[in-house]
Amino acid sequence: MSETNTAPKLGGESDRATSGVEIRLENVTKQYGGQRQPAVDSVTMTIPAGETVVFVGPSGCGKTTTMKMINRLIEPTSGRITVGGQDVLRLNPDELRRGIGYAIQQVGLLPHLTVGQNVGLVPGLIGWDRKRIADRTEEMLDLVGLDPTEYRDRFPKQLSGGQQQRVGVARALAADPPVLLMDEPFGAVDPITRGNLQDELLRLQEEMGKTIVFVTHDFDEAVKLGDRIAVLGSQSRILQYDTPEAILANPADETVAGFVGAGAALKQLTLRRVRDIELEQLPTATVGEEPAAFATRIGGRKGAVGLVLDDRGRPLRWVTRRDLDRGGGSLATAGRPVEDSVDRASTLQDALEALLTADAGYAVVTRSRGQYAGVVGLDSLMGTIRALREQYEDEDGAPDGRQGDGPSGSQGGGTGAAHG
Amino acid sequence: MNWLSDFGSFVAGRWEQLLFDSYLHVSAVVQCVVIATVVGMLIGVAVYRSPFGSAVATAVTSAILTIPSFALFGLLIPVLGLGVPPTVTVLVLYALLPIVRNTIVGLASVDSSITDAARGIGMSRFDVLTRVELRLAWPAVLTGIRVSTQMLMGILAIAAYAKGPGLGNQIITGLSRVGSANATNAAVAGTVAIVILALVLDAVYVLIGRLTTSRGIRV
Structure with a gap:
């Protein structure tokens, strides 16, 4: 079996002090x-x-x-x-x-x-x-x-x-x-x-x-x-x-x-932290900016959203192009308020929770003082699970290796088809 | 009223004798209880881990208790003679059952998770027994000692037939001279004194219990 496996835990808390013995x-x-x-x-x-x-x-x-x-x-x-x-x-x-x-x-x-x-x-x-x-x-x-x-x-x-x-x-x-x-x-x-x-x-x-x-x-x-x-x-x-x-x-x-x-897939999400995955970036604007200029940056793609940040860079509101097109003046009132956010130490399960409750389809990730750091989308979460699955399927029985640079296997069974 | 003043003057006249007999009575009971406690707890500790041993110890001590004390004195006099030896022997034997049984029950009812944890953190068998199990069983053991003491206060009165010490002599002197002057007074004085002393001793046990039981296990 894998008794000599010394691979550190994924997401590695490598700087942990060790006072224990084998x-x-x-x-x-x-x-x-x-x-x-x-x-x-x-x-x-x-x-x-x-x-x-x-x-x-x-x-x-x-x-x-x-x-x-x-x-x-x-x-x-x-x-x-x-x-x-x-x-x-x-x-x-x-x-x-x-x-x-x-x-x-x-x-x-x-x-x-x-x-x-x-x-x-x-x-x-x-x-x-x-x-x-x-x-x-x-x-x-x-x-x-x-x-x-x-x-x-x-x-x-x-x-x-x-x-x-x-x-x-x-x-x-x-x-x-x-x-x-x-x-x-x-x-x-x-x-x-x-x-x-x-x-x-x-x-x-x-x-x-x-x-x-x-x-x-x-x-x-x-x-x-x-x-x-x-x-x-x-x-x-x-x-x-x-x-x-x-x-x-x-x-x-x-x-x-x-x-x-x-x-099992949900449990896997509890094992990964937001800091372990690459964050996505959305168009952002500060409350004072012109709505029209922001609308252009968000673009016309279906489902595209942008984030309005306050003066200190903290996420404030989700806006879509349609919210802005409707007019009504200021970015401070457009769209919907950001109700939930996660930080980089949160688990991916927390991120999924935040993602499901925010109707923009993303979970906002903040830095220590609440400033905007990026977002986690459904695709990244599914990608993470798929990567884990493929990684361990490839090794089958000899789980010796460290996590690879990316998913190398092609037989991404189960939830394989990621993009929806 | 007449009888009461008569009894009062009897007590006043024999005050010193009564006091001395009371002292002897309590002293004999306490010493025998101490011996019985040591012996009884040793027996309890020796057998409490084995259901068979516990059953045997309880059965034997119960059997002793069923022998009428008067008969037991009679049986022991040819062997041990008169006075202190048969008295101490009988009292200790009678005192064993409550102490042995309560020691066994007390030790056996210590929660196994407590002893498991105590062993698990590195206490030796002896440490666990003396620092954990006996401490936790102590209230039960003390109850046994208390019951034994009450019992011995009464049984010691019979010991006067074997020339034992204590207030029994007052009672027996009185009973053997029924009809003569002061016969009833002597018997009543001895009996009342025993009851009073028993109550005082019981109060002392309550105090000992409070002083020797941790607040953590007091109910």
Whole structure:
């Protein structure tokens, strides 16, 4: 399989700091007594340093068992696991676990300890002094968005589910472990909170570059968080281990395709940012300009639109030639107002959303202070998806290459015919 | 009214003796409860992970509790003699059931996700037991200790038959001389003193409970 694949994530956050270490599993098997079939059958995979790898699969497929063998909460029956080159089976399990962050769905905060004491547990276990623990606790609570002065001395039961999970993540990170194991950590919170927590994890990971093994049964969560996704079947068999882009564009088999579910193309759009594609340009004019001159620039082509910008270059109104021909004087009142815009960090899905709601057929892209940068049209979006598809179809089974300069394949199946 | 003033003068006349017996009574009960707590919690910790072990420990301690205390003293006197040895033995045996059972229940009801997380962040088995499980089971254990204490306050009175210490001597002296002067007074004084002391001890347990239970798990 693609276990030695080291291609960076498409759209590359290449400047990300890496403090994580590599994890290798070699023929790892777990056989429980009294069962004929092993729960985990000879799993071999490499989890690259500093990446988030998501184990995704149906419940009972052994993904949690596989994860728990990394920190030896479950002892493998056979096989070898190394973390940062060290054979975990040769280490003292308690010390091993102190060096690996651990966060679970039920959070598992110790209810008789305060939030601060919970976060300071691992530093305490590895013998930091009191002052350092207190400082670190404060830092970690800050990091996960909880005000230390307000929350440090509360007890877990006084927090909401989402806040508890934040504390859980803070506790997992407190001793700055290179590796983080997360078992459906956001599974028990409401969808909005889950979205926020996911965003925060992405933000934290951007800064930290830990090696994260994340277990979930939610494929969308896997797509959102994973640098790489391992789709697992029963007995933790690896059905596909690749980047989210590759899995969405080209599922390895029926089972994976079923897991990816409907809307793969839409999900692909969540993986790309507006800054990853080339923006189109429309004719623009500043509010003070002559309508007639602008009308000429827009031209007579059917569906042609222009954008009116304000004095500081921020998009104001969509105008068509017809709007201008109708007269009525100023550009400040012609056409329709621009209601929605996206910035360069938005996902292409956001862009599609904006595009569908603006009747001009384009999504306006703005720079940091709201100035006009360009537009995204339907053609660029379709082109992006087509390119992804062709890229991964060509490689089929050997997804080794970096994204090419452009679509080279010609068998653009599925949504192939782009121009409409 | 007549009886009440009679009883009052009896108590006033035997004040020192009553006080001393009360002290002995409480002292014996508390010491036996401490021994039973240590033994009971050790048994609980030893068996709580095994359903079979838990069932056996609970069954054995229950069986002990069904033996009438009077009979148990009688059976132990030939073996252990009179006085303190049979008294302590009987009291500790009786005190075991509530403590053992509540320790097992308390430990078993600790949410497995909490122990899983505690193990997962690198606490050793011993750390998890002493810093997590026993802390969380403590309110249940304390309830067991409280029940045992109340029980022993009553049972110790019987120990006077085996020449044990405490207020039982007042009661038995009184009962064995029914009809004579002050017989009823002695029995009533001993009984009332036991009830009062039991209530005081119970209040002390409430205080201990508040002081030793984290605010995070107080209900």
